[in-house]
Amino acid sequence: MQLVGYEPSERGSSLLVSDGDVVGRRSLEPGVDLSYRLGSRRCAGVVAPRDGDGDAGADAAGDTEPAADDVRDERPEADAGAVTALRHVACDRPRAPHCEYHSSTWVCARCTGTCLKDEMDCHEPHAVYLAAFAPDTFKVGVTKLWRLETRLREQGADRAAHLRTVPDGRIAREIEAELATRSDLVDRVRTDAKVDALASSVDEDAWESLLDEFDPIDRFAFAYGFDRHLPSRPVRETIAAGTVLGVKGRLLVLERAGTTYAVDMRDLVGYELETGGTERRLQSSLGSFGG
Incomplete structure (x- = not known):
């Protein structure tokens, strides 16, 4: 069985x-x-709609807009069930998570307003947004207007503000590139910074001070349904064993033997899964040793 x-x-x-x-x-x-x-x-091959020939994306079913970091609510299913809408085309090439034949390069992620495609095709309304990641990392980004809230949750944003709606992606990217030159904004967030955010709260004063310079169309505050507050930064690991505490963006948070771990799910893609907990020696948090 392959993930x-x-x-x-x-x-x-x-x-x-x-x-x-x-x-x-x-x-x-x-x-x-x-x-x-x-x-x-x-290589994890291709996950595609069962009734079509389209590639469903490199990391998850249906993704066409990859997560913009260092390189994405509830359904009570305890067991794996058949996802009848999807099919998997396997690949034996050793490169993971995807080989050169099954990797998708999304050129729009590098666009600053000068289209990198042979013909511009982003002729639909786009949103320019700010996203806050605890405690004080503030990111500017763009997405298709209808995907705005979805995109923010995919990234694991804690707070967000919809700044502008523009007619197409080219204009949105021009605005994004201009705002990204500010010292208090970034256009990508490293995974390690997102792990730090798991046990932090947003600096509300800094966030409000930033928004005072704009006139947002809408504002968002997100909760991710964790079982409990995380008192300290989880240990970053690549494992698939433990009790799920929650998921924030593409970060899976697990508890195992008294230690909390953060797993970037992209790092799991391509692995063969074998039944039984990990036998690898894992780093433990200091709190797991007791007082």
């Missing part, structure tokens, strides 16, 4: 697993116990 993708916090978080061409969903609802060892890793 071939994931659904981030916006879409009822789950891991996508394949046994043959059948894609199943392993729920990541808080309280679910995962007990897998990671075996060998190879």
Whole structure:
């Protein structure tokens, strides 16, 4: 059984697993116990709609807009069930998570207003937004207007503000590039910074001070349904064993033997899953040793 993708916090978080061409969903609802060892890793191939030929994206079913970091609510399913809308086309090439034939390069992520495609095709309304990641990382970004809230949850944003709606992606990228030159804004957020944010709160004074310079169309505050408050930064690991505490963006938070771990689900894609907890020695937090 191979882990071939994931659904981030916006879409009822789950891991996508394949046994043959059948894609199943392993729920990541808080309280679910995962007990897998990671075996060998190879290209995860393609996850695509079962009734079509389109590529469903490199990391998750249906993703066409990849997460913009260092390089994305609830469905109570405790067991993997068949995801009848999806099929998996396997690949034996060793490069992971995807080989050169199954990696998608989204050129729009590099656009600053001068289209990098042969012909511009982003002729629909786009939103320019600010997203806050605790405690005080503030990101400017753009997305198609109809995807705005979805996109923010995919990234694991804590707060957000819709600044402007513009007619097309080119104009949105020009505005984004201009705002990204500010010293208090970034246009991408590293995964480690998102792990830091798991045990932090947004600096509301700094966030409000930033928004005072704009006139937002709308504002958002997101909660991700964690079982409990995280008192300290989770240990970053690549594992698929432990009790699920929650999912924020593409970060899966697990508790195992008294230690809380943060797993970037993209780092799991391509692994063969074997039943049974990990046998690898893991780093533990100081709190797991007791007083």
